[in-house]
Amino acid sequence: MYQNWREEDLEAAMTSSSGYPRDSFGTDALWDTESFGRTPTSSSGTPYVSIPVQYPNNNGLLYQSQNAPWSAQTNDGIMDKDNYFNENLENVVEKERCNEMENANPVVYADDENTNLLEEKSLFPAYQSTSGSDNFWYSNPYKAWNDNPITLKPTEPMGNNMHQLETLIPKNIDTEELCEKLTREIHNYNICCQNFAKKVLNKHPRVLRRMLKDPKPWNELRTGRLNYIRIHNWLNLPLEKRLGILDMELMEWKTGTSETGNVDPLNASLPDYDNLDTNQLTELVAQEMNTHKISRGKFAKNRQPIKESQDANDEYNHQPLQTSTNIGSSDDLVIPDSLFDSSYCDTNDYQYENQLLHSSTIRMYNQQRNSDTENSNDQYNNQPHSSNDQPIDPYRQRSFQNGADFNVNSERRQSSHSVDSVFNKMARRRQTPPGRRSPSLDDVTYLDNSYRKGNDDESSQSTSSSSADFKAFKYYKGLLAAPRKIIDDAYRRSSGFHGTQSTSSSGSQASSSSSDSEAFAYYEGLLAAPLANDTALDTKILCDSILQEMKTRYISQSIFATRVANRSQGTLSELLRKPKPWDSLKSGRGTYVRFFNWYQLPENQRMEIVDKKINWPVPEKKEVAGRRATEAATGVPAKKKPRTEFHPVQRSALQTIFEENPKPSADVMAHIARNLKLDIGAVENFFQNTRKRTNDQEKCKRHPPNDYQEEN
DNA sequence: TAAGAGTCAATACC
């Protein structure tokens, strides 16, 4: 519906007595450079300017477009000069005049570089005030665009794990404390320095050793902050993510045997499911395999159920923020393995590394964190930690594809006791009556807080990964090892959800149950959790990662918008594709925090939130106070104004005017509305929206570089 | 009070 636009109006608007296509206000003046700077009351005799738009000066250099009438938008696009003259003028004199105009005014647009150039050449600023308060350039807020040249650095390729560690940008880091913390972590958990340097920093181990030995104060760092940021973010990630980045896994999950012999949850009895509906179960398993692209061969040949179960989900659980075609793999890292051959290190490096690492040793978990595993029978739980003991090692190098790393199997077997405790504990949890906390929202909240805020508690720092992390990780891994329906029911019972009806996968629920409501509240709590102070998100990387994840997992914008973002699909589209830098966001940060929180969740939770088959309760819409008030006052539902659809000519005219004056006065807008036969409100909206969107576009380009220059 | 920021939601587009 074109508002008040008739064919005859269009015709009149497009034709003028002077031969130029008429501007959209029914005048010729817009095209007449000689009228620049004159007001409608000018008595100079030159063509009357019906729209009091003023121009900076007569050099016309900045805004070539208004000097070239053939550049006007037509229904078919932009008209070129020859066509213009052929179709409309056939006027040699005018053609000559226009050619002169063009030659005199080379195509130079108002970008930063060229503005400087222009200023030098013309000896006065292109947006210099001429005279009078009605010169909009005098107060043009958009001139700031020209005042602050923007140099955009090319974005770092995003195909590796590093970006997961660069999404959060802390304002300040105590580098000394950070390095101490990392040293403890490396030492206690026997992390391979080379591996860490490669996977977390993408650097030679020498760089890491230098940092750990002699950390530079944050404020003195100019080019090396990124390394500290990566370490900081890595330390604050949940254990699961840390493992994924290092391409390591909890040793317990790989162990095939144990002294107690009950480490296989797939073979463990499930008391609550003595009478399993095998048909339904088979259907569910098939569905799950299909959803997660688990091959039948892999599923059938599962001789190491836990390992396979985990592997099947590795692509989710260990995925980097930015994914390449090889999702979750670290093989796409920039530095080839050959560069990290130990022979590459000099002797001193090697010795120093040996002080930090005991790389060939797999140690047993006997630290205090195990005291909360509720297994008082675990003979290893409370053993003192001496240099000869083997502390628990949640970080164990995952087997490489080339088959290396298999010479430690015997040591793995020794380490299996904590596995027993894990599964014993889990088995007990499955039998825990509702209301028993295992693990509850508190656990996960604590987990969240733990990795968001960092752990200031010294005792916890010694191991970095909090007991909540560890428990949660074990729990989630346990969930991944069992069929979905069983998981869901067990999960809901154990975590305090009172409903008994599974909501997932069956797809048969037409309406949301009370357990859905509780689950929804649970997830809402996770998604809405605020970030710690002094942390910033790299919204660009985050959004790219989310988009990649959505594409990979076939998550539609609609479902993501409703479930995760709590926004409309259109808003989500714009937020993801045109993210504004963190610093320029105000109340809009919350939506990005939700993205981040979702991305940080374990895969099964992440996917459950966006599972179409689950009928989550629809979140309450934001109340529209104004309309509500109107409705209350009048008793009649307030009607939203029908959407105006501008005719191309109207839009073209509005855009042209906007380029000249993004912020016209109310009088000018009324004038424009009259001439374009538009509603004044529509014109106001146009300028408001266009200003905002132009501004947003500029902000979008100004993402601060997150790729601090590398040290080496 | 005007402008900015954030958003909804209709609709164009693919």
Next chain:
DNA sequence: GGTATTGACTCTTA
């Protein structure tokens, strides 16, 4: 059917 665009609207801020 999913995504992008954009006019209209509300709330916040200066």
